Amino acid sequence: MDRLETYAALLEKWNPRINLVSRNTLADLWTRHFVDSAQVYTLAPQGFSHWVDLGSGGGFPGLVCAIIGAEKAPDAKFTLVESDTRKSVFLRTVIRETGLHAQVIADRIEKIAPLNADVLSARALADLNILLGFAQRHLQESGIALFPKGVNWEKEVQTARQSWFFHDEAIKSETESGAVILRIGGISRV
Numbered sequence: 001m002d003r004l005e006t007y008a009a010l011l012e013k014w015n016p017r018i019n020l021v022s023r024n025t026l027a028d029l030w031t032r033h034f035v036d037s038a039q040v041y042t043l044a045p046q047g048f049s050h051w052v053d054l055g056s057g058g059g060f061p062g063l064v065c066a067i068i069g070a071e072k073a074p075d076a077k078f079t080l081v082e083s084d085t086r087k088s089v090f091l092r093t094v095i096r097e098t099g100l101h102a103q104v105i106a107d108r109i110e111k112i113a114p115l116n117a118d119v120l121s122a123r124a125l126a127d128l129n130i131l132l133g134f135a136q137r138h139l140q141e142s143g144i145a146l147f148p149k150g151v152n153w154e155k156e157v158q159t160a161r162q163s164w165f166f167h168d169e170a171i172k173s174e175t176e177s178g179a180v181i182l183r184i185g186g187i188s189r190v
């Protein structure tokens with residue numbers, strides 16, 4: 001909780017300058033962003049060792065998961081990929097101020113070397129079809145992808161099946177009616 005409080009204070013301080021979360025969700029930071037991200041952590045497999053969050057922005061869900069992981073999985077490594085330099089500086093600042101075991105790669109997901117994650121997350125980054133391409137590049141064969149998705153998730157899954165084989169489970173979101181977290185594994189091209 002101390003780490004989350006530090007994170008929240010930095011977010012409130014930096015947000016007017018770099019728009020890490022939309023201004024109308026800042027008042028609702030704890031539910032809309034912290035709890036929403038924390039629920040993703042609960043779906044990760046036991047004993048994971050490298051969690052990669054793509055397009056982290058202000059750190060959701062990756063940084064919140066890294067904060068939980070600092071206590072629940074102290075040996076695990078967290079990597080956040082964010083191409084926007086100013087947002088990366090913010091993420092590194094929170095990591096330093098909270099003493100987390102996490103690194104930030106300030107580059108494009110498509111450009112960097114494969115990260116070999118066993119857990120991969122991404123919220124509000126891209127269509128499932130695109131996300132599966134990212135997952136194929138950065139996730140181990142036996143790894144698990146966790147993608148929060150809005151009410152149109154079924155359509156996204158249907159479309160993605162035209163290009164990808166995968167098994168999926170849709171877990172109801174605790175924070176948004178009709179939304180889910182897709183838990184996906186066994187990803188390969190059709």
Ligand SMILES: C[S@@+](CC[C@H](N)C(=O)[O-])C[C@H]1O[C@@H](n2cnc3c(N)ncnc32)[C@H](O)[C@@H]1O
Nearest residue numbers: 055056057060082083084107108109123124125
């Ligand atoms: C809509 S924001 C979502 C941020 C955060 N995941 C959240 O849910 O609050 C998408 C973020 O992904 C980053 N991004 C988009 N395309 C990217 C790419 N190809 N490589 C790395 N970062 C990317 C953007 O800079 C932006 O910060």
